[in-house]
Amino acid sequence: MKSRLLQLNNSSWLVSALGEQALLIKPQGDKASLQLIHKSCSVIGESSIPGVVDIIPAYESIAIIYDRVLNDLESEIEMLSKAFRNISAENYSPQKHVIPVCYELGPDWEEVENHTGMKRDRIIQIHLAGANTVAMMGFLPGFLYLSGLNEEIACPRKQEPRSQIPAGSIGIGGKQTGVYSLESPGGWQIIGRTPLSFFDVRKDPPTDVRAGDQVVFERILEKEFFTLKDGGA
Incomplete structure (x- = not known):
């Protein structure tokens, strides 16, 4: 699966496969801020994406781990886009x-x-x-x-x-x-x-x-x- 773009939290993210059961997403453009990474993790966590078992943030990327073998990248991105459509990061509140x-x-x-x-x-x-x-x-x-x-x-x-x-x-x-x-x-x-x-x-x-x-x-x-x-x- 080749890399594709995804819209998340008002930003463009490059999506690529990370093995058979995970995706890696990275913000495009300037170096990712930790705040963008963490707010976006919150959006992903609230989206109830089928099969997602873990969300792992790093300094400049997020890994999304599934309990299933992934389909082609286009269909997975379409599923993510639908899940993110009505979720906002406005309620993000770190402890x-x-x-x-x-x-x-x-x-x-x-x-x-x-x-x-x-x-x-x-x-x-x-x-x-x-x-x-x-x-x-x-x-x-x-x-x-x-x-x-x-x-x-x-x-x-x-x-x-x-x-x-x-x-x-x-x-x-x-x-x-x-x-x-x-x-x-x-x-x-x-x-x-x-x-x-x-x-x-x-x-x-x-x-x-x-x-x-x-x-x-x-x-x-x-x-x-x-x-x-x-x-x-």
């Missing part, structure tokens, strides 16, 4: 999440201080003042990629990733903040931990956070971290 962070539990402060040329307290002050948006979720379930990091404290990922990073770790990777929902390997510069969990397979849906949501960080002390974590926060 706000307050994430407590214990910065004393960050093991990479020496590297971050050396790279930025700033003291820890100043870096924390800048990090707390950031306006963060959940740009997307990946590379493991519930991992939050947050845009909005002040470039003054941007840091490259570690040259040698760790084999084990605790769940709840807060890290800097380039111009992003990342939140590790689960214990995993990783190469971000870890500057703190949160006692909150952002993925629970027993819940439906397993996470309350969506791409496009806003995040504010709130500083807590180490004692508060363990009190909240032991309390099942």
Whole structure:
């Protein structure tokens, strides 16, 4: 199936097959804004498209996953167009999440201080003042990629990733903040931990956070971290 154009949320999108059971759509023209991506995800989610089981936003595209093998691209686009016709993004309303962070539990402060040329307290002050948006979720379930990091404290990922990073770790990777929902390997510069969990397979849906949501960080002390974590926060 070759690429075709689709009208969505007052914009033109290039549609192409992503395997047999998925479509990839990308805005045409200038570089896609995260706001356009997230509003358009909201429209897709409200459209009740037959067979759609997941909608996955990235920085510049959206993947639409189906539970069936897709037909020819023209008929699939026609179905999408009909579904989008009466749906508006005006009701799009991202949630706000307050994430407590214990910065004393960050093991990479020496590297971050050396790279930025700033003291820890100043870096924390800048990090707390950031306006963060959940740009997307990946590379493991519930991992939050947050845009909005002040470039003054941007840091490259570690040259040698760790084999084990605790769940709840807060890290800097380039111009992003990342939140590790689960214990995993990783190469971000870890500057703190949160006692909150952002993925629970027993819940439906397993996470309350969506791409496009806003995040504010709130500083807590180490004692508060363990009190909240032991309390099942």
